[in-house]
Amino acid sequence: DIVMTQTPLSSPVTLGQPASISCRSSQGLVHSDGNTYLSWLQQRPGQPPRLLIYKISNRFSGVPDRFSGSGAGTDFTLKISRVEAEDVGIYYCMQATQFPFTFGPGTKVDIK
Amino acid sequence: EVHLLESGGDLVQPGGSLRLSCAASGFTFGSNAMSWVRQAPGKGLEWVSAISGSGSSTYYADSVKGRFTISRDNSKNTLFLQMNSLRAEDTAVYYCAKELRRSLDVWGQGTTVTVSS
Numbered sequence: 518d519i520v521m522t523q524t525p526l527s528s529p530v531t532l533g534q535p536a537s538i539s540c541r542s543s544q545g546l547v548h549s550d551g552n553t554y555l556s557w558l559q560q561r562p563g564q565p566p567r568l569l570i571y572k573i574s575n576r577f578s579g580v581p582d583r584f585s586g587s588g589a590g591t592d593f594t595l596k597i598s599r600v601e602a603e604d605v606g607i608y609y610c611m612q613a614t615q616f617p618f619t620f621g622p623g624t625k626v627d628i629k
Numbered sequence: 630e631v632h633l634l635e636s637g638g639d640l641v642q643p644g645g646s647l648r649l650s651c652a653a654s655g656f657t658f659g660s661n662a663m664s665w666v667r668q669a670p671g672k673g674l675e676w677v678s679a680i681s682g683s684g685s686s687t688y689y690a691d692s693v694k695g696r697f698t699i700s701r702d703n704s705k706n707t708l709f710l711q712m713n714s715l716r717a718e719d720t721a722v723y724y725c726a727k728e729l730r731r732s733l734d735v736w737g738q739g740t741t742v743t744v745s746s
């Protein structure tokens with residue numbers, strides 16, 4: 518199975534400041550079809566997860582442009598350009614290149 | 630509007646069985662693969678199972694293989710998860726999720742399964 522790791526596991530941030538989360542996979546995520554199925558999800562307190570980014574860097578419908586994804590191979594990053602209060606929650610990376618799909622352990626983002 | 634609604638969660642004894650359902654609306658159900666994902670209390674997300682749009686292909690996490698069965702009824706826009714031989718470690722909120730380009734783009738609110746004597 519592909520193991521996903523995230524750093525940091527906790528990220529206190531100041532409102533209006535940037536935040537960055539790293540995700541690393543235990544093996545490359547390029548699928549045989551040429552795509553890299555790495556996505557990012559946000560889970561606000563008491564809510565189901567919500568898709569933010571798919572295929573490394575594609576922002577899902579309705580996601581604010583302060584969220585961006587980047588990376589390649591085994592190293593990926595989610596960036597929030599200016600953190601807002603509504604961004605508090607846990608962020609997960611997920612790989613769907615190979616079954617079983619696997620998630621990172623999650624990074625908790627809260628306000629300082 | 631795309632909507633997923635899970636049901637069937639309950640308190641069940643170890644070794645028991647439960648069948649979860651996920652009613653879908655707002656999209657062409659049979660055109661999309663679907664997944665079940667669970668979240669134990671205070672823990673992260675764990676992918677459980679997936680099924681192709683036609684239902685011909687199914688996939689499972691090792692932790693549930695041989696005990697859980699995923700299926701779907703495209704005529705009724707409904708996804709199922711039959712859970713047998715339940716264990717305490719299966720206690721979790723179970724979410725169904727729609728797949729889009731191998732990402733999980735729409736999630737239900739979840740249904741709670743508690744395995745305890």
